[in-house]
Amino acid sequence: MAETVFRRPEALADVTTHYCPGCTHGVIHRLVGEVIDELGLRERTVGIAPVGCSVLAYNYFATDFHEASHGRAPAVATGVKRARPDLIVFSYQGDGDLASIGMAEIIHCANRGEKVTVVFVNNAIYGMTGGQMAPTTMPGQVATTCPLGRDVNLAGWPIRVAELVSTLKTPAYVARASVHSPLHAVAAKEMLRTAFRYQKENVCFSLVEILSTCPTNWGIPPAESTAWLEKNMLPYYPLGTFKTPGGEDRAPGPLGRGRRGSGHAE
Amino acid sequence: MAETVFRRPEALADVTTHYCPGCTHGVIHRLVGEVIDELGLRERTVGIAPVGCSVLAYNYFATDFHEASHGRAPAVATGVKRARPDLIVFSYQGDGDLASIGMAEIIHCANRGEKVTVVFVNNAIYGMTGGQMAPTTMPGQVATTCPLGRDVNLAGWPIRVAELVSTLKTPAYVARASVHSPLHAVAAKEMLRTAFRYQKENVCFSLVEILSTCPTNWGIPPAESTAWLEKNMLPYYPLGTFKTPGGEDRAPGPLGRGRRGSGHAE
Amino acid sequence: MAKKLMKGSEAIGEAAIQAGCRLFFGYPITPQNEIPEYMSHRLPQVGGTFVQAESEVAASNMLYGAAGSGERVFTSSSSPGISLMQEAISYLAGSELPCVVVNIMRAGPGLGGILPSQSDYFQATKGGGHGDYRLLVLAPWSVQEAADLVQDAFDLADYYRNPVLVLGDGLIGQMMEPVEFRTGRVPCKPLPPKDWAATGCKGGRATNIINSLFLDPQVLEHHNQKLQAKYAAMVRDEVRCVEYGTEADYDVLVVAYGTVARVCSTAIEDLGAEGVKAAMVRPVTLFPFPYEQVRRAAQKAKAVLVVELSTGQMVEDVQLALLGTRPVHFFGRQGGMLATPEEVAEQIRAIAAGRSGEVAHG
Amino acid sequence: MAKKLMKGSEAIGEAAIQAGCRLFFGYPITPQNEIPEYMSHRLPQVGGTFVQAESEVAASNMLYGAAGSGERVFTSSSSPGISLMQEAISYLAGSELPCVVVNIMRAGPGLGGILPSQSDYFQATKGGGHGDYRLLVLAPWSVQEAADLVQDAFDLADYYRNPVLVLGDGLIGQMMEPVEFRTGRVPCKPLPPKDWAATGCKGGRATNIINSLFLDPQVLEHHNQKLQAKYAAMVRDEVRCVEYGTEADYDVLVVAYGTVARVCSTAIEDLGAEGVKAAMVRPVTLFPFPYEQVRRAAQKAKAVLVVELSTGQMVEDVQLALLGTRPVHFFGRQGGMLATPEEVAEQIRAIAAGRSGEVAHG
Amino acid sequence: MPQIVINPERCKGCELCVQACPQKILGMARDINSKGYFYARMQEQKRCIGCRLCCITCPDVAIEMHVHGTLYHYFAY
Amino acid sequence: MPQIVINPERCKGCELCVQACPQKILGMARDINSKGYFYARMQEQKRCIGCRLCCITCPDVAIEMHVHGTLYHYFAY
Amino acid sequence: MQNDVIMAGFGGQGILLIGKMLAYAGMHQGKEVSWLPSYGPEMRGGTCNCTVVISDRPVGSPVIQSPRAVLAMNLPSLEKFEPMLRPGGLLLVNSSLINREPSRNDVRVLKVPANDVANELKNPKGANMVALGAYIGATDAVALEELESLIRDTFASKPKVIEANLVALKRGYDLGAEMKEGKP
Amino acid sequence: MQNDVIMAGFGGQGILLIGKMLAYAGMHQGKEVSWLPSYGPEMRGGTCNCTVVISDRPVGSPVIQSPRAVLAMNLPSLEKFEPMLRPGGLLLVNSSLINREPSRNDVRVLKVPANDVANELKNPKGANMVALGAYIGATDAVALEELESLIRDTFASKPKVIEANLVALKRGYDLGAEMKEGKP
Numbered sequence A, B: 001m002a003e004t005v006f007r008r009p010e011a012l013a014d015v016t017t018h019y020c021p022g023c024t025h026g027v028i029h030r031l032v033g034e035v036i037d038e039l040g041l042r043e044r045t046v047g048i049a050p051v052g053c054s055v056l057a058y059n060y061f062a063t064d065f066h067e068a069s070h071g072r073a074p075a076v077a078t079g080v081k082r083a084r085p086d087l088i089v090f091s092y093q094g095d096g097d098l099a100s101i102g103m104a105e106i107i108h109c110a111n112r113g114e115k116v117t118v119v120f121v122n123n124a125i126y127g128m129t130g131g132q133m134a135p136t137t138m139p140g141q142v143a144t145t146c147p148l149g150r151d152v153n154l155a156g157w158p159i160r161v162a163e164l165v166s167t168l169k170t171p172a173y174v175a176r177a178s179v180h181s182p183l184h185a186v187a188a189k190e191m192l193r194t195a196f197r198y199q200k201e202n203v204c205f206s207l208v209e210i211l212s213t214c215p216t217n218w219g220i221p222p223a224e225s226t227a228w229l230e231k232n233m234l235p236y237y238p239l240g241t242f243k244t245p246g247g248e249d250r251a252p253g254p255l256g257r258g259r260r261g262s263g264h265a266e
Numbered sequence C, D: 001m002a003k004k005l006m007k008g009s010e011a012i013g014e015a016a017i018q019a020g021c022r023l024f025f026g027y028p029i030t031p032q033n034e035i036p037e038y039m040s041h042r043l044p045q046v047g048g049t050f051v052q053a054e055s056e057v058a059a060s061n062m063l064y065g066a067a068g069s070g071e072r073v074f075t076s077s078s079s080p081g082i083s084l085m086q087e088a089i090s091y092l093a094g095s096e097l098p099c100v101v102v103n104i105m106r107a108g109p110g111l112g113g114i115l116p117s118q119s120d121y122f123q124a125t126k127g128g129g130h131g132d133y134r135l136l137v138l139a140p141w142s143v144q145e146a147a148d149l150v151q152d153a154f155d156l157a158d159y160y161r162n163p164v165l166v167l168g169d170g171l172i173g174q175m176m177e178p179v180e181f182r183t184g185r186v187p188c189k190p191l192p193p194k195d196w197a198a199t200g201c202k203g204g205r206a207t208n209i210i211n212s213l214f215l216d217p218q219v220l221e222h223h224n225q226k227l228q229a230k231y232a233a234m235v236r237d238e239v240r241c242v243e244y245g246t247e248a249d250y251d252v253l254v255v256a257y258g259t260v261a262r263v264c265s266t267a268i269e270d271l272g273a274e275g276v277k278a279a280m281v282r283p284v285t286l287f288p289f290p291y292e293q294v295r296r297a298a299q300k301a302k303a304v305l306v307v308e309l310s311t312g313q314m315v316e317d318v319q320l321a322l323l324g325t326r327p328v329h330f331f332g333r334q335g336g337m338l339a340t341p342e343e344v345a346e347q348i349r350a351i352a353a354g355r356s357g358e359v360a361h362g
Numbered sequence E, F: 001m002p003q004i005v006i007n008p009e010r011c012k013g014c015e016l017c018v019q020a021c022p023q024k025i026l027g028m029a030r031d032i033n034s035k036g037y038f039y040a041r042m043q044e045q046k047r048c049i050g051c052r053l054c055c056i057t058c059p060d061v062a063i064e065m066h067v068h069g070t071l072y073h074y075f076a077y
Numbered sequence G, H: 001m002q003n004d005v006i007m008a009g010f011g012g013q014g015i016l017l018i019g020k021m022l023a024y025a026g027m028h029q030g031k032e033v034s035w036l037p038s039y040g041p042e043m044r045g046g047t048c049n050c051t052v053v054i055s056d057r058p059v060g061s062p063v064i065q066s067p068r069a070v071l072a073m074n075l076p077s078l079e080k081f082e083p084m085l086r087p088g089g090l091l092l093v094n095s096s097l098i099n100r101e102p103s104r105n106d107v108r109v110l111k112v113p114a115n116d117v118a119n120e121l122k123n124p125k126g127a128n129m130v131a132l133g134a135y136i137g138a139t140d141a142v143a144l145e146e147l148e149s150l151i152r153d154t155f156a157s158k159p160k161v162i163e164a165n166l167v168a169l170k171r172g173y174d175l176g177a178e179m180k181e182g183k184p
């Protein structure tokens, strides 16, 4: 008699997504779904969908959902969590949504220490609207609004969200993962599990940035997109844990006085 | 025949301000005015006033000015500088204006590396509207919207703007000063001069955070406010330079892999 | 409860609490700072939650999350802050979320000033945000009425699953008057269960989704028609207005709302002595607008005078009500200047004596 | 220049460049992404600057800074993004800054959909932001007209020191038609020197301040009256509309703007064959609205039909124009559904045959 | 013994699984599914070591794995 | 010789200069200016060492300093 | 019957407080009342004023253009509000801080050296109470007893303050009453 | 006189391109033209279509409810647009990918094995050109020469492509023309 060792998690609706072939949004959806199942949270989880390619996430997860306005998912998540602290609340956001228009909302949501989980999908481009430059677009990378490639002298350097958020003093769990290979996906799932566990135990705000592919707007076949990510994004977006609730203060100190350690004025 | 060794700078209009007695907004105004004079920039400088107690800055500086909507001064400054790169553009913003509603605009203005100068006045309170909690209000500090004192478990820890902005990769000059004593004011002026010089030489974005008093809303007489600032704000908001255009990358690296130095992936 | 002397802003906050609201998300702005300040000390006392949002944009989206969770929630601001909420307000209406928004209007445009004004009427009643949607708009003229309307606002919001806007001005926010909170108040509408709220799909119930996106135009058109049917029901059932002296006969009918209507009532009384006969219709709901009542009351009058603290916004609705059957005159003050009883009286005299020109379009 | 086949979005971008605009600040949103995309590659070629703003809020405030510097500048977005600009638009109007804003409308409310719509008429013409202000609103019905109006928009903005809104819909943005850019075009208005701009107080000139704050209510009231005088001048001098078949006689007058007016014109022609007589007035300026022209044209008709891709917004202005002198009928589609010539023809037939009920208020 | 089951209707033909499989036993079909995609198929089931890499890498959850008897996993997931 | 000139109409009486003066030679007047503030005044000009701390600390630029002859500054400003 | 008054002075003189007390007293006596503060520019300092209306009928306009009484605690206030006072109205002047003569001669003027009286009573902060007492003494807008009990409730925790304020109020009341009875 | 057509197919089939070429050609012949693409949900993939109108008078509605012609390059397109075709209109079917029979019998049907012809010509990407040729062959919406010169300009840099496309276009044209001349 056969046992099924790998199947669609219960927290993922049994439907075909609209995502392009090879888009790793799908992998991230599944990892989140698996974590929700494994922690037994499905029936008390409320997700917040962004405006972006994952706008229809509310159709893909088998949990209650809000569809937020562009960039405001962290504010909506705050509203839900403050109204119903007993619920498990997560937002799922792209890099245009979170790091461009939604910068104030994510910084303040993290700084207030809202006990929610943010799944931040960094694919270095605006997918849904057809490939415009994102705050995370790599130097020299071509996008429809930087046809000659991102010029750091005009548009600045890509924003590193995990680094930025981790420097806030309010306790939080902040990490960066990738899903360009199955083994990276396994590590990503581990971080997602940690993030949701911190929320389940009402410990702190958590954010997991996940590097993802956009074969369509990168103009690279899926199988090559993973290599492109590894070669171009990984060096600039190092993977790992940036902040833990009990851990040290990650903010830099004034130059010359070395880095501010956890010993600093509490 | 007597020589005048201290007088009102030309860049400051010869009028009485509406600021409360002992409010150090006035000191910061004068320091900025002196720096503009000393660098000979008055006739090509355009200031951006915030919405806050310094909303009327356009009446106090003898330079052209824009009055921006609340929090958006960095966006207005971007518009001016991109339209007229030959002008010297500075915004003058309070902590509610810059660190609360204007968080997205300041982060992105800094990240694009707009060649403007931001004078950020951190007085740990909303002055103009009558003493509500600011993102920079100290733990336990009483404000009209946290009558029992700021509870870091509900409102999070105060935001450290200089630290936050300095972790962006785009080259910039970021520093923090204070004006609670004359000698601190001298150091503050030095930093302001450096900031404006970097703009004059078209080098980079610059931001100087300046700790300031609000005797009225702190409910402390002016002469004691300086001591309150020193005792309560200085330990949490260390003074010094946080980032220089040529300097190292100030973003934290993943935990366990030590701090990311300037050697990191360019 | 006994009568208490309260600032309008505080009465609004207390009324929300009396109505069972336990959540407030807002950002400071004059002249309504007393509302968030009051909520910040009062809510913790009743086990509620106050959050000072980072901006009005954030506050209105926090409102979205809390309303979508099925809880009673409100926010308040003043004109510039309300403009920043327009996208979220369109989302709230599109997603049919019950919530209350208070706008204590100040003078504009832009940063303008902080004194009383009524220049956000169009934004409130026609829709300052994008798309075809309506807010139910309530306009109090006293502190007591503000307290009453805020409580009704929560019931109306829940009944219609629609945001309700309470439109006051700086005077309402700042002045103190006696207020009484009726104990054992019953909702002004039956309150349907919030089984649509996103609260976790327990016991295998189908998932609830709070959403305003409908990519299929046929579906979105249908959604729009559903919304319009709801607004039609409001027009049918929720019109509120108060008439003053319309039982007697009169030459001039005054139409005004909010605190300026009090100024007009004083003017009308003072004129009575002179034998100048005038009456007033005061819309309490601005959407739905009392077209029918204004039309009826105008029949008895020779002419109609609309008084607003603006350059003339509600006057268009009055013209739509009368469709040329009576001449419509307008008197307005702007920038925080208040119309005085004396000024209004002079306007009425002029109209009664045929010394004043009417409003025209184009 | 020779005729070129261009997408409406690209024609709008090129028109701005032809009008001497060298600055664009914007944020992507369907269905107008081709505008920022076009500007991002075109502007550098002509020594201009393109900045992708972090949001529409930022874009509209960058516009403020650039306009206040005396440069020609524009931004574009679609409905939800325009809602986010409402505070800044009120500031731009209050500070009297010349600039151009393009809204390629999509269906709402909320996130709604991305297909063509006209449901932002109220927001555009009555003021979606706070305070008493007006935008000059231009509504093209073809790609060529879009190109022409965008160029005029910059002249009008400079002449009146007022933001000008170009209101298109998804069709205008997406479709391709032949366009011609006249060389040696002369401004449609005399262009006053921008001596008010904040460009540095050289040679001891008094400082220039770009501002909308006036704390003294008397001063703010005076500022408001100054603005109103400007709007009155627009009403007097800038009304634009086109009449179709109004020289002949007809039973039904159609009023429609933008691309849906083309659908109506086809319907009217098709009906000619059947002997059903109809004519059309197409407003090109929505503010100022052609009240007078609509009123005049309606005289010859038995009834008036207003067609919009909304639940009925411009229809209120038509009623204000007619003030009951003619029955007003309305036909609208929503959610991205487009009215077809066949549908409109059927409506006209019904009205001509007295088979249709008119619009009422309250 | 591991058994891989690919749902042709859910497959979008991205070939990530083909790339991920250490045994190189997955390939693409010659015919298309109703959505017009050439879908993935198992070519040599018996050589499958049950590492689940294809399942984990599939963005469309088109791959299930069943086990007959017992199987030791190289890594927890 | 340094000479301190305080403009009573500009002074708001915050006393920051009094606090700042190392010589403690500044004090507050007994009468108020037209704005209703008790303003600062110099009590012992001759003991002034010209350090300018009062000028630098004054938020309202109410203090000017003139020098007769030459004077060496302890710090550049 | 309606009483309305504009009370004005420096920020620290406790004007808004006595305005509120007056309104409270009126309410407790079953009258319709309104209290409206000036809320100026979004910034600190300067003078302040409030308008109080006490009436038998519902209060119409809470904004009073030509008040029946003006209580001026300092010179700027006198200059600003004297012209608005309606003919025959009551002009109450704090003669301790205002040394110029009122310019109107079509109104009843009541000079009260509020600060001097208060200092005399070793209650320098009580000048506002003296003025309030004088106002009701001269107008009977509300009953003295009503205000007295209000003072007792308001400062319940501080018996000393109660006493001091009651005395100040009464002294003011008598000064006001004298005028009412037409004494010099 | 007006010609209008809805062209539809898979994303990669070059539908929008031949639509634009048709509109360009019309414009060059001095006609009024419009080209309107379907712009679906803000996401990738799927089918696409465009509507082209070529007329002697200014184009009224660029949206055509019942077009005079439908060019269906794949099955979904046939299913979606066949019902809309106006009676007597032209239904052009890419028989290489569509094996079912059209269900309408009140329209003129032209089957063109566009992909087969293209493969035959060793120009597999040229199926869209074959279809375009067939359409004008059957309708004379624009002149063949006009399209030929357009192809020359469009691919000026790639002479090979020009040749291949000219041939494909002509082959399609002949197939279309045959039908026009009523041949089987």
Ligand SMILES: Cc1ncc(C[n+]2csc(CCOP(=O)(O)OP(=O)(O)O)c2C)c(N)n1
Binding pocket: A051, A052, A053, A054, A070, A093, A094, A095, A096, A097, A098, A121, A123, A125, A126, A127, A128, A129, A134, D027, D028, D029, D030, D056, D080, D081, D084
């Ligand atoms: C207020 C507003 N502005 C802009 C848009 C248009 N828009 C939709 S999605 C999107 C960005 C999508 O990019 P990202 O957040 O990176 O997500 P992805 O699609 O790449 O997953 C934008 C700009 C919108 N819907 N609303």
Ligand SMILES: Cc1ncc(C[n+]2csc(CCOP(=O)(O)OP(=O)(O)O)c2C)c(N)n1
Binding pocket: B051, B052, B053, B054, B070, B093, B094, B095, B096, B097, B098, B121, B123, B125, B126, B127, B128, B129, B134, C027, C028, C029, C030, C056, C080, C081, C084
């Ligand atoms: C959109 C908007 N929201 C809110 C306000 C009200 N407001 C004016 S100033 C201010 C904050 C002032 O505090 P801060 O920026 O710290 O400056 P300070 O007054 O302390 O110098 C606020 C919330 C406004 N004018 N506009």
Ligand code: SF4
Binding pocket: A018, A019, A020, A022, A023, A024, A025, A053, A123, A127, A128, A213, A214, A215, A216, A217, H044
């Ligand atoms: S556009 Fe990019 S992000 Fe969006 S679904 Fe396609 S591949 Fe994924």
Ligand code: SF4
Binding pocket: B018, B019, B020, B022, B023, B024, B025, B053, B123, B127, B128, B213, B214, B215, B216, B217, G044
């Ligand atoms: S309120 Fe505070 S910040 Fe504002 S002027 Fe007064 S002291 Fe300065």
Ligand code: SF4
Binding pocket: A022, E006, E010, E011, E012, E013, E014, E015, E016, E017, E018, E039, E040, E057, E058, E059, E060, E061, E062, E063
């Ligand atoms: S990974 Fe999934 S979708 Fe991609 S080819 Fe393999 S089975 Fe198909």
Ligand code: SF4
Binding pocket: F004, F020, F021, F022, F023, F024, F025, F026, F047, F048, F049, F050, F051, F052, F053, F054, F055
């Ligand atoms: S200059 Fe120095 S010593 Fe002289 S008065 Fe000022 S602070 Fe005192």
